[in-house]
Amino acid sequence: MVAGVHIPVLDDVDPGVALTAVIEHGAAFIKRPGTTLFDFREFTEALMVPMVHHATNTIERDPVGADPSTSTVNKGMDAIPLHREGSYAPGCPDLLVLYCERPAAAGGETVLCDGAELLRRLDESTRTYVCDLDLYWSWEATPARWQQTFGVTDVAQARVALARVGSLLRPYERLDGDFQGDVLHGRFRTKAVIPSKSGVPSFCNSLMIYAYREKSDYYARDSFRVALADGSPFPADLLAEIREVAETVSVRVSWEPGNLAVFDNSRFMHGRTGFDDTGRRVLIRMGHLRNQ
DSSP states (O other): OBTTBOOOEESSOOHHHHHHHHHHHSEEEEOOTTOOHHHHHHHHHHHEEEEOOTTBTSSSBOEETTEEEEEEOOOSSSOEEEEOTTTTSSSOOSEEEEEEEEOOSSOOOEEEEEHHHHHHHSOHHHHHHHHTOEEEEEEEEOHHHHHHHHTOSSHHHHHHHHHHHHTTOOTTOEEEEEEETTEEEEEEEEESEEEOTTSSEEEOSSHHHHHHOOOBTTBOGGGEEEEOTTSOOOOHHHHHHHHHHHHHTEEEEOOOTTOEEEEETTTEEEEEOOOOOTTOEEEEEEEEETTO
């Protein structure tokens, strides 16, 4: 266990109990023998309105069955640094739920980091610096990505969907975007520290994955960039300091078949350790809380 971080372990796939645990603690593990893919889908449908990740049906993720809101996690076997899912664009999911069909023989643990505890443990000067810091993400979305995200097929429909997304921004967010040909170019402002579903502020963003993950056959790193308001990068020395502290408040999930992990995407960042077992299969669903 990690001091200051408590992730409850539940023995039943009960959406209400799980949501209560996530609101209080930010995350929960569910370890019930025999949990199936059907159970996983039923559980997530009760918790949230599922969404389709823009990377599904691209080099990064494969859909599972006919419904693309269930997909594999990022393909490849490399370690993935901590990040907040979709934090570089509007409409970021509230919840993420992972389901293990088959763990790796060795390695391949999912890493969860409590951004609220991380923020609390930062040096005071670093904490003061990040607490009201704006991050500016710029990106290009090819048709494969925006069609998957918006569920539309042409640019005119996508512009309507983009305007609708813009109307749902959080107070600290801003989106500027338009098409150049059939490629959507966007600039998205958000915060390095955001309010979590638990009501506590959390250092929860994608700075570390951008800085520390190399481009690969399964990671289109060049499609995204992040800068501060003046166009400069986030200070590398501060990010290295934050990464060191993050390691002290991170929990490694050693998977067993049928295990679930559910967590607040505004409080817990996640990543994974590397592995070399091609049979590892962990699935993901994400979405927005129902009745929110």
